[in-house]
Structures are given as structure tokens and as C-alpha cells.
Amino acid sequence: MIIAKYLYVYLGFFLAFVGSIGNLLTFSVFVRRKKYRSLSSSTFLAGSTFGEQLVLLSSAFPDSLTYALDYDFYGISIEMCKSTSFLYFAGGVVALTCMYLAAIERYLQTCRSSSQREWMTLNRARLLVFLTTLVSSAISIPFALYRNVTSNNQSCEYVNANFKRMAPLMYAIVGVPMPITLLSVFGFLTWRNLKTPTQRQRTGLATHKLNNQVVRMILIQTNFFASSFPAVVLLSMGIIPLIYAQFNSSNPFFSINAFCKTRGYVNQWSAMSCRWLLVMGCVDRCIECSTNANIRHFLTVHMARRIAILVAIIWMVFPIHKLIFSNIILPGNIGCITTNNSVAIYHDIFILIMGGTLPPLIMLICTMFIWKSLKMRNERRVMLRPTGSERQKNTRDQQVLIILLTQVAIYIVSALPFMSNNLYTALTRDVQNKSVDRRAIEGFAQVISELFVYIFPASTFYSNSLVSRTFRKELMAIFKCLILCRNRKQSRIGPINQTRLNDKTNGLNMQTIGKI
Secondary structure, eight states: HHHHHHHHHHHHHHHHHHHHHHHHHHHHHHHHOHHHHHHHHHHHHHHHHHHHHHHHIIHHHHHHHHHHTTTTTGSOOHHHHHHHHHHHHHHHHHHHHHHHHHHHHHHHTOOOOOOOOHHHHHHHHHHHHHHHHHHHHHHHHHHHHEEEOTTTTTOOOOOOOOHHHHHHHHHHHHTHHHHHHHHHHHHHHHHHHHHHHHHHHHHHHTOOHHEEEEEHHHHHHHHHHTHHHHHHHHHHHHHHHHHHHOOOOOOOHOOOHHHHHHHHHHHHHHHHHHHHHHHHHHHHHHHHEEEEEHHHHHHHHHHHHHHHHHHHHHHHHHHGGGHHEEEOTTTTTEEEOOOHHHHHHHHHHHHIIIIIIIHHHHHHHHHHHHHHHHHHHHHHHHSSSHHHHHHHHHHHHHHHHHHHHHHHHHHHHHHHHHHHHHHHHHHHTTOOOHHHHHHHHHHHHGGGGGGSSSSHHHHHHHHHHHOOOOHHHHHHHHHHHHHHHHHHHEEEEEEOOEEEEETTEEEEEEEEEOOO
């Protein structure tokens, strides 16, 4: 627990600090720069950034201080307890709602009807952000009313039993199904409108570079939700029962045998689907870089959809043994494991190969092939000057590749502890005389991979900087403006004084004579 504490302290502080700087810079670009300030979607993105910053201030910093000081920072005072609970939920609702509105605004801008394209004006966007803040504050009031500092252990907890059961459900509904549904629907509608060339010309988005980059920012944030459906299923099946067990005497994972089997099966399916869909993404980029035109044209959008469905079906079949051999440990209902020893060893080796070895290996091979193909493409590009459309397509492919390779790197780093832990579990399963310290270390190794702290609120600025060249230029313009303003404030100019002495002019030239 000491190691977990220090990891939480340092990683939590780091993410909170880096995320806060990024959010402040993002907000400055969207609010102060004229290019973005004139767009309605930039107003919504600025509101979303503001909400994300409230989440970091009300949760990331207090959590890290709690672990650092061994004292419940939320329980310092009643005001601190209530305000952090209120700001955390209100900030999250504001961030997500503004993101919904930004996606809706982009959809309206791609519609055929001119009245729909002109409906979302800048003043209406500001009014909607203001109303969103008011409504989010209103629905967050119960989180402040029913949370208080308990007298027995000086901790900040919900004092109303009914609301205590309802709060995790509200967090789950607001944070999982609503973003996936709304962002997926409007993202698909926008993509469908932009797919038609005549519609792109009618709306002007084909030639409006700034609008295209704002669309790309919104779609990047949408993909954090929509493209990770198996991951959402995995987190929902893994976390919601644990939240429920915190407020009820019995854990359904350890008390209901059918739930024990279902949870293990669904978790296995969703985890493997996440890994192999990412592998298919690497294979897609690898095929796209091929010099053979027939190979490049093989993997179309429809083919990719079929492959994604096929991957999901395959991983519904492979972990079927979890439904058959997973059972609750009796007596005492102390756990849910694979009770058959031979099947348990097979499962560990199966996960080690299919989940920890093959995916990184295939990704590495595809990355090496992509790198080689890009070098060859650059050599050909020196001899042949590409057209404007080809340059635009190459830029788009490079951005997709950078995003994909970043995901691959994150996956490999996160998969190494998982693979090592599964290998260790498979090799030591038959060891019966494990000490208490050893069991504690094994439990810590299983729990430490669940540290998913504030990744999404801290990543908005960096994803925007990654995908938008205009955003980076406007950010540098802000830095230059700040430096110039600072230099102007530090120096003042003296007047020219001239006198006549002996028919000669004595002058004091205009120069910097001091600092304010």
C-alpha cells in the first residue's frame, strides 16, 4: 500500500498539474484568439475545457493531498466537503454537455438547409453555455446537500442512505451511456454529410481550413468514447459491481454464481476485443502504406466494418470456458475463480499468448513495415511533386498514423505488467504455502493496473495540439503576445529635451531610461 500511495501521489499530482496547464492554455486560445473566438464550436470547446478544469481542481488535487498527508482532505471542513462534491459533478456535466453541443453545432454546419446552418450563431452559443452552467449547477445541488463530514472518523461521506445508493448510478449514467450515444449519433451524422462532395462544397467546409480542424478536434474527443465501446463494457462490468459492493453488505460478484460467470466472460470478451481491434488498426495502416494498389484497395470501409464485427464474434466464442468453469469459492464466498486447475492453467497461458504476446508482436511488425514504407514514399516524393489533394491526403494519413502509434505505445507499456502478472500467476498457481506478505504483494500487483486517474480531463489540450496546426500557431501567437506585452511594461520612453547654448543645440535623444 505504501508503493500504491506514492504512485497515487506523484502520478495524481503530475496529471493534475499538467492537465491544469493544458486546460488553461486551451481556454486562452479559444477565448482570446480572433480566429477561434468567431466560431460557435470554439465557444462550446472552451466551456468543455472549463468544466474539465473544475473536475481536476475538485478531485485530482484533493485526492493527491489526501494520500500525501494521510488525512482526508475533503474532511477539513463542511464547506470543503460540500463544494468539492458539487464542483466535481457540475464540472463533469458542463464538460460533457458542451462537447455534445459542439458535436451538434458541427452537424448543423454540414446540413443542406441554410436555415439550419445559420441557426447556431455566436450569441446563441454563448447563451447555451450559460444555460448549461446554470442547469448543471442546479442538478448538482443534491451532491452538496447530502454530503457532509461525519463525526466519527472526520471523513466526507454521503449522509442520506437513498442518495448514497443513487449517486454511483448517476455517475455511471452521465459518464458512460450518454456520451457514447449522443457523440456517436451526431458524429455519424456529420461524417455522413461530409462524405458527399456536393454537400462539402455547399457548406464551404471543404475549403475552410479552420472549420475542418475544429471538426477534427471534436471527432478526436468523440473517438475517446465511441471507438472504445469494448473498453467501456470492460470498465462498466468491472467497476459498477465494486461500487455497488461499497454500499451493500454482499458483493454480487462473490454471492451470485451466474453473475460470477457472466462478469468473467464479458470482461474477457471486451478486453480481447479492445486489443485485437487495435491490432486490426495497425494492419489497416500497414496495408495503406503498401506499394501494391490491389492490396491498398482491398481493405475498404465496408471490409473494415465486417472485420470489426468478425473480431467481436470470434472473441465471444474463445472465452466460452469462463462461462462453464468459473465459480464462487465455497465456503465463505471469498472469490470468483476458475475452479478447474487444468482449465485455469490453459486460461493463463491463453491470455499470455493471445493478450500479451501476439498483439504487441504484430503491432511491432506493422510499425517496422510502415516505417520502411514511409521512407520509400519520401524518396519517391523527392522525384515527383505531389498535387494539392495528394498532399492533403498524405497529411491526413500521417496524422492518423501518429495517433495510432501513440495508442500502440500506450498499449505496449500498459500490457507489460499485465503479461508479467499473468505469467507469474500461471507459474505459481500450484504453490499452496504462500505467506501473508506474498499474497499481499500479489494482490497489489493485480490492483495497481487499475490506476486510470484523470486521463481524459488532462488530455484535451494535448490532443488538440496534436491534430491541429492552426491551434499550435494560435498558441504560439499567445506566447509571443505575452512576451511582447511584458517587454513593453518593463520599459518606458523618455522625451527629447533640447536647449540653445551658444548657438548650439544640446539634445537628449529618445531612449530607454529605466524600468517601471
